[in-house]
Amino acid sequence: MTTNILADTGVLTGRSLRHILRSPDTIVTTVITPIALLLLFVYVLGGAIRTGSGGSYIDYLLPGILLITISSGIAYTAYRLFLDLKDGMVERLRSMPIARSSVLWAHVVTSLAANLFSVSIVIGVAIAMGFRTGASVAAWLAIAGIMVLVILALTWLAVIAGLTAKTVDGASAFSYPLIFLPFISSAFVPTESMPAPVAWFAENQPVTSIVNTLRALFAGRPVGGEAVIALGWLVGIAVVACTIATMIYRRKIG
Amino acid sequence: MSADTAIRVLGVEKAFQGLPVLRGVDLDVPTGSILALLGSNGAGKTTLVRILSTLLMADAGTAEILGFDVAASAREVRESISLTGQFAAVDDLLSGRENLMLVARLRHQKNPDAVADDLLARFGLTDAGRRRASTYSGGMRRRLDIAMSLIGDPPVVFLDEPTTGLDPEGRLEVWQTIRTLAGKGTTVLLTTQHLDEAEQLADRIAILHDGRIIRKGTLDELRALLPTASIEYVEKKPSLEDVFLAIVGPTD
Ligand SMILES: Nc1ncnc2c1ncn2[C@@H]1O[C@H](COP(=O)(O)OP(=O)(O)OP(=O)(O)O)[C@@H](O)[C@H]1O
Numbered sequence A: 001m002t003t004n005i006l007a008d009t010g011v012l013t014g015r016s017l018r019h020i021l022r023s024p025d026t027i028v029t030t031v032i033t034p035i036a037l038l039l040l041f042v043y044v045l046g047g048a049i050r051t052g053s054g055g056s057y058i059d060y061l062l063p064g065i066l067l068i069t070i071s072s073g074i075a076y077t078a079y080r081l082f083l084d085l086k087d088g089m090v091e092r093l094r095s096m097p098i099a100r101s102s103v104l105w106a107h108v109v110t111s112l113a114a115n116l117f118s119v120s121i122v123i124g125v126a127i128a129m130g131f132r133t134g135a136s137v138a139a140w141l142a143i144a145g146i147m148v149l150v151i152l153a154l155t156w157l158a159v160i161a162g163l164t165a166k167t168v169d170g171a172s173a174f175s176y177p178l179i180f181l182p183f184i185s186s187a188f189v190p191t192e193s194m195p196a197p198v199a200w201f202a203e204n205q206p207v208t209s210i211v212n213t214l215r216a217l218f219a220g221r222p223v224g225g226e227a228v229i230a231l232g233w234l235v236g237i238a239v240v241a242c243t244i245a246t247m248i249y250r251r252k253i254g
Numbered sequence B: 001m002s003a004d005t006a007i008r009v010l011g012v013e014k015a016f017q018g019l020p021v022l023r024g025v026d027l028d029v030p031t032g033s034i035l036a037l038l039g040s041n042g043a044g045k046t047t048l049v050r051i052l053s054t055l056l057m058a059d060a061g062t063a064e065i066l067g068f069d070v071a072a073s074a075r076e077v078r079e080s081i082s083l084t085g086q087f088a089a090v091d092d093l094l095s096g097r098e099n100l101m102l103v104a105r106l107r108h109q110k111n112p113d114a115v116a117d118d119l120l121a122r123f124g125l126t127d128a129g130r131r132r133a134s135t136y137s138g139g140m141r142r143r144l145d146i147a148m149s150l151i152g153d154p155p156v157v158f159l160d161e162p163t164t165g166l167d168p169e170g171r172l173e174v175w176q177t178i179r180t181l182a183g184k185g186t187t188v189l190l191t192t193q194h195l196d197e198a199e200q201l202a203d204r205i206a207i208l209h210d211g212r213i214i215r216k217g218t219l220d221e222l223r224a225l226l227p228t229a230s231i232e233y234v235e236k237k238p239s240l241e242d243v244f245l246a247i248v249g250p251t252d
């Protein structure tokens, strides 16, 4: 059964990776908004923003932009899963002797690959725009690890959306709030500049701890207790969303 | 119960939101035979096929495929069956060949390439094999869909309205495929709304109506239920299909 899960997930992942290669526009539309935001905030608005961190604004900005990249990328997972359900592909697979959860895992692994690729593009653009980092190899590994966790957590949310959506638009619409969450966090401006209730929300929602941790890693500073909070959020969301998604899948498919 | 009954359905019931669809279906299909399940729209044909192919749980009753209970031994049942659903389930972004390879890999075939090429040839899709399935006509999609189901030679095959949307030539090709399958010992349960399809293909016919199998038997047994005169009249008259084929020429 376990060997089957790996083999079946592998075959199905190959299939959906092929979908991405055949519709590269999904990558383009994923990275276009984050890159536009980078340009807007660095060259238009950034001059007026005081972060008090000393470094250049793009160094301050990039972690939040990476989260926005992932938030918009995972909408395609919901979309592809929804289409598989609608087109009868899931039923076809379900009537075959393959590991049940391989259908969902294949979409998740595909999302991981596609989003890591998008994130790399955005980091590349940021470097071209003057982003500099003093991160060591270990810090880069930690950054990659956090990216993987963010993608997993948000992708499992996307799986829930894909499984429960009634329309194609509904399947991807859930990602809009996720894309906006970084705006009410420390991603663009320090939370101290916000009115008290907003600052309270900003400081206690997951994005701030994740962004601050990434910022520290990029700057080569030691990460504080916020890293623990960030990991707690990410692992928690991933596990809960994965459990709920799997339950919905089993119930839905009988 | 014995080895020569491939599909065994006993008292199967199913309701959707309190609305009964199947109300005690009993059915036996002998190994290696073709059973046509007839019924009008909404009779519950697809519902029964979905229960038999482990996609849906019955509310009551039992169903066995080759002795395996569809609820308790779903995995063994899935090893024994293939389903061609009412609506073609092919991956539009992949080519026909890639669709076949996908299923061949998932069914752990030793040589997926050869399996795919062989089926493309058998279903007249060799030339279109490398084109995306989204460019296929309805008939080509249906043929690809059926070809995907036959990979791994499952001993029991469910075909839910396999010829809906096909032109007469396409229908004849599918019929020939089904006959060949049965000739090799595969058990086939197909649903249809066309009496002539049942007449042409099936060893036995079952009529699903009001949630139950109201008639079952061979064609002759069912014919015996009708007055003889009307049957002879129908048989001597050339069908529209005969006319169409005479005009467009033979299939191969
Ligand atoms: N998932 C479902 N939820 C609610 N009702 C359903 C569901 N599936 C089927 N039904 C209902 O059950 C009845 C039987 O449907 P089914 O699809 O089995 O009929 P059918 O004989 O295959 O019809 P057709 O010839 O049109 O394909 C219909 O009234 C249908 O609306």
Ligand SMILES: [Mg+2]
Binding pocket: B045, B046, B047, B086, B160
């Ligand atoms: Mg039907």
